[in-house]
Amino acid sequence: MAEYLVLIYQDESADTDDAAREKITAGHIRFAEKHGPSLRGGNALQASDTATTVRADGSGGFTITDGVFAETKEALGGYYVVEAADLDEAIAVAKGIPMPSGGVEVRPIRPM
């Protein structure tokens, strides 16, 4: 058997009203019921405008910026799910991730 990370992309401007969100949630519940044995985990993320990007500055420090990781030649290479008391603690952990190039995006997971 092999494992796969399945990433969900959607138009954030399209799910702004409650009815649309409820419909999506109901769809995910049906999906999880149908494929339960195949699923190893999953989360909904907070909107992209809550993201923070951490990049190594090449001289031992880091730059922290508001917003998602804007890729140019980088590609998604892996992920960690981190439990932390707040964003500062999450960023402190994120700084420990090897990033010889690129960087990491810290995005809050939506509480269930």
Add this chain to the structure above:
Amino acid sequence: MDATVEAAVADAHRREWAFVLAATVRVTGDIDVAEECVQDAYARALTTWPTQGVPDRPAAWLTTVARRRGIDVLRRRAAHDRRLPELAENAAATADGDAEDIEADGLPEISDDRLRLIFTCCHPALAPEAQVALTLRLVCGLTTGEVARMFLVQESTMAARLTRAKKKIAAAHIPYRVPGLDELPERVGTVLDVVHLVFTTGHTAPVGTDLVRTDLVSQALYLARMLRTLLPDDADVAGLLGLILLTHARRTTRLAADGSLSLLSEQDRSQWDAAEITEGLDLVREALQRRPPGRFALMAAIAAVHAEAPTWSATDWSELVGLYDLLVVIWPSPVVALNRAVALGFAEGPEVGLKALDELATEPELASYAYLPSARADLLRRLGRTDEARAAYQAAFDLTDNTVEREFLRARLDELGA
């Protein structure tokens, strides 16, 4: 409405807003709720103080009212959401404990609360323009409309920017806390950048009819003084406050009687604010004691050289070049290099200055920076290269949006003949 009461509420708003809000956020844990409750508390002061009299300690009164209201809001929310009761009870316990402090000492540990608020508003995970907007709204207590006017954007645009920033603080759990010692220097740096940006935006307004935006300058001075009280041992804070004071001391002489721009070389130095210069010079001396000196300490030292020179011709240009040499190492910005070239032009002559300036001609950051062609124009004028000077003044004129500065450049062009 009693005018004395109205004045007392306005005074409490100006002096105590940050304290009251900061102390309320600690109880509610939510900036949005706290902001609303503090606004309510000020509104209640307007209706209550006329009959009950202005309290001895307005800040304590306002904080108590805002916190009680905050606890009510949390309890009401808890009734709708079973996850919240614990939060509401914790809040009530914190508020009760602090209420005793307020009764006993007048002011509890205010310094920490205001610092927490400042560090949250200036968190590096927020966009720089959001940091500035939040600081002016939450720490300085300006209305959204006032902040919007300061940055010449629509009120709805500014409201959206503030809402987005507060949403990120809540959703991403940006902490309400003073950073630990290991992070502190970097985080103080972000706060000082915000205050410095508010100051420079006000000192020479990028666009508009006024050269100086007094509203922004006085908010920057207020914030720098607050930081100085809260972080009295920080050399960078001392440096920034010194820089602001030494620059602010020249404010009344920057415009001539007819409203036109008056350069440092033409200003009446007897009109400079002597008290602010004395205070600024003390701060510069203190800030320079840290080795190596920080960016704001060096910028303040540069302002101090001008403040101490009895006349323009007595300016110590080689001292200035030396300070710019140090500054450009720790702050390698093309704008610093430009100022260094100008100082060099006075220390060693326009030829040398022009050579240093022309090395910056290809800097992308300076491509639309009007001070580059205007500095070049001045050096060319002094070298008698009139045609080139005229072209450079014209280039500067085309890049300038501030009316007072445009008039100055127009006058220079006229002097050189069409």
